[in-house]
Amino acid sequence: MDSSTTSQANPAGASAPEGAGQMSIRTRDVDLFYGDFQALFGVSVDIKPNIITSLIGPSGCGKTTLLRSFNRINERYGNVTTRGTIEILGKNIYDADVSLPELRKSVGMVFQRPNPLPISIYENIIFGLRSHTPKPELGRRGDLDDIVESALREVQLWEVTKNRLKDRATTLTLEQQQKLCIARLLPLKPQVILMDEPCSALDADGIERVEELISELRERFTIVMVTHNMGQAKRASDECIYMYLGKIIEHAPTAELFLNPREEQTAMYIEGRYG
Amino acid sequence: MADGKTSSIRALGSRLLDRAEPLIKGVIYVSGWSSILFVAAIFFFIFKEAAPVLSSVDWGSFFFENRWIPNPADENKAPSYGAAGIIYGTFAITVVSMLIAMPLGLAAAVYISEFATGKTKEILKILVELLAAIPSIIWGFIGLVIMSPIIQWVFGVEVGVNLFNASLMVAFMAIPLIVSISEDSLRAVPDSYREAALALGASRWEMIYRVLFPAAKNGLLAAAMLGVGRAVGETMAVWMASGGTEQFGLLFDRVKAMTATIASEMKDTAHGDEHYQMLFVIGIVLLIICVIINVLSDLVIKGVKKKHS
Ligand SMILES: Nc1ncnc2c1ncn2[C@@H]1O[C@H](COP(=O)(O)OP(=O)(O)O)[C@@H](O)[C@H]1O
Ligand SMILES: [Mg+2]
DSSP states (O other), X not given: OOGGGGGGGOTTGGGSOSSTTOOSEEEEEEEEEETTEEEEEEEEEEEOTTSEEEEEOSTTSSHHHHHHHTTTGXXXXXXXXXXXXXXXXXXXXXXTTOOHHHHHHHEEXXXXXXXXXXXXHHHHHHXXXXXXXXXXXXXXXXXXXXXXXXXXXXXXXXXXXXXXXXXXXXGSOHHHHHHHHHHTTGGGOOSEEEEESTTTXXXXXXXXXXXXXXXXXXXXXXXXXXXSOHHHHHHHOSEEEEEETTEEEEEEEHHHHHHSOSSHHHHHHHHHHHO | OHHHHHHHHHHHHHHHHHHHHHHHHHHHXXXXXXXXXXXXXXXXXXXXXXXXXXXXXXXXXXXXXXXXXXXXXXXXXXXXXXXXXXXXXXXXXXXXXXXXXXXHHHHHHHIIIIIOOXXXXXXXXXXXXXXXXXXXXXXXXXXXXXXXHHHHHHXXXXXXXXXXHHHHHHXXXXXXXHHHHHHHHHHXXXXXXXXXXXXXXXXXXXXXXXXXXXXXXXXXXXXHHHHHHHHHHOOHXXXXXXXXXXXXXXXXXXBOOHHHHHHHHGGGSOXXXXXXXXXXXXXXXXXXXHHHHHHHXXXXXXXXXXXXX
């Protein structure tokens, strides 16, 4: 897609990359099968760094599937076959020498339902660090405390949790849980954050605040967000990818895609929802 | 016409049901209370059989002396009922069998719930159920006839029926129980926890011991507790594979358990004599141990439910 040439309409146009080679995620001809069922068809897409890209499309069109192939968490299901290449920061993540823990360290994921681990708030934040750092290098208690504090501050949870860091994370409200799920990615310093309908379990206030938070994060991360909410895609994202039946139909700056869709199907989808 | 008929039949049916309702209620009520009644009755009869001797039992000797001589060879000597060696036997078999069964059972549960897929998983679960269905007399037989010579040969010991053999048989009997309950509790851990851990870059093993085990902790504890209950109460296999000598035996020594003592000596008693009553005293102690284990595991399982709701 040559969407980078039409970036005037892009609200984050200023921060869009000049060199088109500097893509954060670059897929080529990705086919994905669940057993015999093909869920993705020849997906080739370039996702730019430091912006929010939304994946939109009707339910069952493969948004979650595509997102979950970016950190290879799809493979849990055992019956998944992926063909084609997915390069993240220049490296094909389906190469044999790729380490899954390393990949997932740099490609974080936020799920549709907040899923904090059934351990303390504190331990949730450093769970990833513990996995990725040999024990002796993990640092002293004080360092960890600082890491936890700054991660929680970044998601505006510090004030409400600072006196209950030892509480189970599952005692937080859904909104707080989802923020925690974002915060626990930060100590790993990921480059990409994948979000699968991150607000769908929240109420209106929660949606607004989590959207705000995601917006603030865009400057430091590549964010790919699945959403079924057109309003959210319009408000929160810089570029949109419209998918239908496992194919990419259109990829354009958000404003352009909504105002002036190139494809008939995109227009129908947008109008269907908003007509 | 037909309509009228069916409706009148229906009316009759419902009238019958109205009549029957108190009866049905009564049956359910009685069944519910009868289970409590049975438990009470069991306690009552066991205490009743032991009652005459309870006041005269030398408890110090019973618990701390290893002199179980109900029928002294010398007619003039008084019988002695020091059960420490027998109580030790039950304790030792329980500990050793759990040391074998818990790691193996847990490992098998983890394998079935987290690694095996499709056919393998189904087959393994069926095998575990089959293992649970083997009667304990068969295990005793295996211990006596198959395991005993193997132990003699492998470890170069003189006696093959010993603490180790009995513990091994009890372990085999407890493993299916431990596997199925552990597997249930691992499966009950929401998949979202697994995805959260994996997506943060944890390896599968890390996910298992840092997330699944803590999350399934209560269920795993309950499994262990029920395993212990199984080990304490097992009679037949223990009788056949333990060697039957009351002593503070080590791993390859003969030992004797409380259950096996009762089962094997009952035939030597006359109904109501002192030996008979002392066997019931052992029964009481056993019953109390089992009740404690059950109550503990119940509390643990309740803990699980509270957390999940
Ligand atoms: N684990 C799975 N096994 C088999 N089919 C699946 C699996 N996950 C998703 N699918 C199928 O793949 C298609 C795309 O699903 P998904 O990516 O979840 O769509 P979306 O997120 O856009 O709603 C759907 O037809 C769905 O039924
Ligand atoms: Mg989805």
